[in-house]
Amino acid sequence: MQCAKMAMFPVCRGPTSPRTSVSAARVSSIKRVRSSFLKSASKSSVARRSAVTRAVMAPDSMKDAVSLDNDAEALTKSMLLHYQYSVGMDPTTISSNKRAAYEALACAVGERLAAKFNKTQDHFKKVDQKYGYYLSAEFLQGRALLNAVENLELESSVKESLAKVGYTLEDMAEQELDMALGNGGLGRLAACFLDSMATLDLPMFGYGIRYSYGMFKQLIDDGFQKEEPDYWLGTGNPWEIERPSTKYPISFGGKSVKGVWTPADQVYAVAHDNPIPGWNTDNTISLRLWGARPVEEFDLSSLNSGKYQEAFEKRMEAETICAVLYPDDSTTEGKILRLKQQYFFTSASLQDIIARFLEAGHTDWDTLPDHAAVQLNDTHPTIGVAELMRLLMDDHGLEWDQAWAITGKVFAYTNHTVLPEALEKWGSDIMEDLLPRNFEIIEKIDKQFVKEMTALKVDKKVIARMKPIGEDEWGKGKDVVRMASLAMCGAHTVNGVAAVHSEIIKDTVLKDFYAIWPEKFQNKTNGVTQRRWLAFCNPELRDLITSKLGSDEWIGDLDKLTGLREFAEDPEFQAKWREAKLVKKQALAEYVKETTGYTVNPEALFDVQVKRIHEYKRQLLNVMRCIHQYSVLKKMTPEEKEDVVPRVVMIGGKAAPGYAMAKKIIKLINATGKLVNNDPEIGDMLKVIFLPNYNVSAAEIIIPGTELSEQISTAGTEASGTSNMKFAMNGALLVGTMDGANIEIWEEIGKENGFIFGAEVEEVDALIEARNEFEPCEEFQAVLDQIEAGDFGDVEFYQQILDALSGEDGAHYLPKDFYLLGYDFPSYCAAQDAVDAVYKDQVEWTKRSILSTAGMGKFSTDRTIAQYAEEIWNVKPTKC
Template sequence: MYTQRIPTQCSGLFSSRVLPPSVSRSLVGRSIAPQTLRPACRRSTLKTYAVLEKLEKKSGKRDLPTKGLDYKPKDSDNAVQTDILKKLAYVVGADAHAVSDRQAYQGVAFSVRERLIERFNKTQEHWRQKDPKFIYYLSAEFLMGRSLLNTVMNLGLEEEYGQAVKQLGYSLEELVDAEQNAALGNGGLGRLAACFLDSIATLDLPGWGYGIRYKYGMFRQGLDKGFQKEMPDIWLQNGNPWEIARPNISYRVGFYGTVDNFKWTPEEEVIAACYDNPIPGYGTNTVGNLRLWESKPVNEFKLDEFNEGHYVEAVDEKRKAEDISSVLYPNDATEYGKELRLKQQFFFVSASIQDVMARYKETGHKNWKDFPSKACFQMNDTHPTIAVAELMRLLIDQEGLDWEEAWSITTQTLAFTNHTVMPEALEKWPVKVMGKLLPRHMEIIDKIDSIWKDSLKEKVLAQVEKEGKKPKAGAAKPKAVAAEATKTAEKAETADKATEAEEEEEEEDPVTKALNKYGIICENPWAKGVKLVNMAYLAVVGSKAVNGDFYDLTPEKFQNKTNGVTPRRWLAYCNPELASLITETLGSDKWITEAYLLEGLRKHADDKKFQAKWKDVKLAKKEKLAGKIKEITGIEVPTKALYDIQIKRIHEYKRQHLNMFSVISRYLDIKKMSKEQKKEVVPRVVVFGGKAASAYYMAKKMIKLITAVGAVVNNDPDVGDLLKVVFLPDYNVSLAEFIIPGAELSQHISTAGTEASGTSNMKFQMNGCLIIGTMDGANVEIAEETGKENLFVFGVDAEDVPRLREERKDFKDYDPRWVTVMKAITDGTFGDAEYFQDLVDNVNDMTKSNDWFLVANDFASYMEAQKEVDQVYANQDEWTRRSILYTAGSGKFSSDRTIYEYAKDIWDVKPVPVPSS
């Protein structure tokens, strides 16, 4: 049974219970694991000692005697080995004579976890004493990957644990493979969040992440006759040794209900149950935290319903509650799906803000005006942006602040990062759904929108007057910005109808145009009369710092920060051979935390001996990747071929189909070649990986096309090893750690202007993998650091895209190779032509579609870039020179640099290093 937490009660992370000396003496000579004498964790309260003692006396807690008790784990080889054996026996419950790889992994993980928690406790205690400002990173995704190797390496215990497991007959690599990937994310958004947490801890910044403890993740991807098959990702079935359950920390989160005189009475409530996941920094004593929430029912089981034979009703509340944290991004094609996804977002945001506010009060702080000096929330994309309304609600309805005070605090505390320029990814919730699920929040959003639009009117009219223009008759007049009246949805609809009465041919007046473009509540362009809440715009208006199109209106809020990835996981740990060569060449491993030092490799790019070593490392990683491909798919691939990789979520704007069209063209060309001509072909292994959203049928067709082409190409004796096509199912972080070090060419080929940044290209760059791509997203900055001449650039420029889209219906300049490829698909060369017809029509038949992502326009340019790839790869010295320059130019793209800039320019959070003793 979970109950609502009383904010003034001190409980959780710092409460401890240690056996007194008399009890510990009675354990002498018995096989008791060290953790028996370890303190339990307590919630990070940040209280001063005086306040802590006062509250502990009030709550009946005791400071147990620990003096003289040596309960800390030892780190010598023998001590670690003994500890692992004890964990296997007494925690895992394994028979020493029949230990599975998974049990061995668990034994090692619980041993490492013990040392991790020790540093975690010290960190939270130190921060509690210093009472610094915290950064709280709100994200719907945290794609953490496996934790064992990352934790061991970050804690600096690789030698001790490497030797200990070797003496037990294992290698760390074997045990790492037994760990299940945490299914807490899907793509770049979640991986970025994970990199950021690693850097926050490494830079000694007081910071926690907040998210959802998904029970089944997004889905586990399989292939059934080449079609994507979605299965639940039951990643928690064997437990998770890295998390710490906090049953004493929970919060109620409400939905639906009524609002009477600004008081919300929820109709439905769930309990947010807490799980902590310590995040170790590298080369530091600091251990941060990722706090995840699981949704549980207020009433677990209705016995009266069960006794009356209503078995479904007895557990209905449990099922509804658990739905919220079951699956990442539930399908929102239905009304229920929309509600569930919004529920999910509000659930973790509400619990997180309640938790932070409780922590603030428990430190002894009473004045909410000081809240922005102790807390900053970073909203990672639009999923957490309901935080604007929730923080306002809690400050006004729960803490009794007036609107102006609450708004001032909110806009000083929240920051927002927008990672996409794709309109469909900028969430817009129907007012009807928002009002039904969160009626009080809809009231607050309505008022924010009303005040914002009044401010807009004043700005626009001032600009019109400055430019000497007159607004049209009937243009809206500004009201006082701080007006108290709340504009309801009905009033907004009435105003819209009045506007529609104007002649359609007449140009919109500047005010109306601005309101339509920048209003938080706006019309649905595809459903007349349906109002939407634009969550990105809500975040912009309610934040202190942001990026995006609102720059002209609020330039003081906007900052651009180049994303980054952690060089620990994405170079030092996943590619230890290359890392060792880099360290040997640069003379130290300082580059692991000071990535700009990689620039030192630039002077070795033309050194033939160094190039030879570089090639040897790449070949070794290719051989490993080839082994993994065979293990997963059964396909044998040659290691002397060019390894050409595109791994990312499957989406039309990512243009995996453009890649496939070039593969088909290559295949058809090889089929026509003589034996002599084939000797001149650069062999290729083309690898794809990524998931299509469950409701995204066009992306699923793209996967089927890849597998269908692969089935033909890989079994054609005329082609042999000159071309292989591989789709690796269930792409995740661990698979990426195999693929990226062995990759030689990576494809980042989205339509120019559609990718806000992207980070997978940065991981490839760090590992010396060359890039073929458009001038889009991070490719632009990678070109600046590496030299544009060293990338294979193709495609239209972003500024030309709108015009080309307008002209697309009249596009007639089809490359002959394009025509041949389209014909091959539709004549059944690769199987069911009827199934692929939609995919072809979408890019080829402008009477049925519009080729929105300009695949046909870019095809010829793309094919020329591919020809250049072959020419450069044939000259291995030149290819290796470029590969070295890629790694040398990757220092800018360390997430440490990104986080340093966020902390300095946006969060105003300072490092608080944890002392060694």
């Protein structure tokens, strides 16, 4: 569904579409012509229709008839007019058509966004200062309605307007599907960054891919993960604005001879803008997502000769590029598709950046770095180093040396991993076949790098490890393009995302580069936006904090939460704090019942671990402790059971479709829950719940209701983590290892207010080396024995887990117990015993909970983005 106001957004035109000034009358005329066309067009898909202006439009006088004021009366008029003219429904039916009412409300809120967006973009162009551009393969936005309503300060007006037609704001929010544009922390971080960029009045753009089906929708069938396409666009997206005239050609294949690329195939990248409002400001920036379209919609000659599938082959090939997030790359075809995706959105984004530079009237290419700072979020967009070189040389006539000097001043790169296997590498053959001109450029970068390092007398073996093209240690001598190395060569700055992570990459995966270019390295500890993750998703706690601090200024300056520390032991405040938490626990209990069928006791301790399923994140450690605890409970006397702290352990997250081990862990969690939750002897003493299809909207229910946050990765493996910040911000106590941002969180809130266990970073390597000589404790072995005995189903199915933890050689790709579950198990169980002891003293628990929230000021993305802007991008705020 598309609303009348959307065509009012200003755009940066592609090279095929020069900038023009269009009058309101002309816009209206265009809409009528498009409307006429749509009435006769085939309904190819709802998602396709959502990206164009609807057939039924408001009359030309609509803009004059409707005020864009924020009061309830103006909003009600706007919503009713959109219900009639944008949605095309009889206004008398609004109280009986919830979905249509949501679409009308989205239009009414959206046109207010449009006004702010227009004002912002006009201001940015007027001041003509440096833009920042954030390129990311993921943006896990969540729902847009509540975020827009809160940031535009429309909550009371929207609630009043909806009450007149029999709805609540929650009714409307439930009609919206999460934008399926990400998977985990990488995408959610990018979304939080956009919120802070807008709030801090920074002239920024986000760039990504408009995935049609996201990653997948997770179903649980008999305990197994099943994947279904996530049809998030199936009912339309009223928040996006398709820009059919803002498109750029993207080439693939063919040959490149002496710098002249003759591609075999070409598609268009078409812009779709998603407005991102800031808090307490009019500044509204854009997340620009690229959708793929064929250069020719179909082959008429094939269609006329009855070859219908062949006629639309190019269209299907183009749309496949943006179909799903992270296609399985276990096959050559999957690798090609992933590289296509990454090049597709990166090339389109860089072409758009150059178009904006030229549109502003700039002609001196050496000033491009004074007008554009490009941040590469992980290795996915790092092909941009070669692509910017190609664009500057091939499309705009620059010589190599000038283009390379410019490129090195434009890019900065964020590293998100300490795992060498997670640093992307592409087979040289694949790169050369798919992107021959870019591969030529990378070859020259490689030769230039070797020459420079040789002149610095760097050891040949070190150069061989560092160079952008080299032998793949995992691929039997095959040459690969190392994307992290390419980024290091072409970026002026590389940053880690937590203090410990930044030190680890200097000592491990990027050690050689740090020895040569130490000045390139910085740390930028991650954060989260306190707007979505506290103020908006937890209004009960928000209102309590605001009443105690005397204002809501903390929503824009999170450091002000420190003011709560003086009330941490105030009995009255503690009681209100517990009341606010209980409300959210009850909501979470209802969500558990709705999604899993299990009934849980809101008075129990709510213990949660939600994140993508991976061995290093150690969901397996969590469920093994649950199995151990179940055995302990079964042996207790009735008197001992009286002293047990009831606990609900919730684990949620998706396993990548090709990640067999992660899927087996999900099955084990569900099998454990089935055994434990149906045992009448256990009752409410222990519940083990797997929460299916974890996403942003689910997190907004889960996180406020959580009391214990599990952050239990093996020390030295988690770059940062951000769920740890969200939970602590909402008063959950942290049980975890000294890893990632956990370390910095404890520095702020006090180690005494959490529960620390496990090996530390400095110990891990030696422990892994000695793992074959290590004998785990009896309790750990007893859990393995239960799995091997078939207590949780087919032993053969779990054999990979058993081998990974105790087999002769471990799992097929790692040494035995590589992530040290056996070593950390006793201290983990001890930490959980300490959790129970503190939970029995609710005064002490509540004090720690308040102090956790009070210490979270550092972990706002407002701080993170301000540091990026000042210390890496040199992008200045400008308020419209």
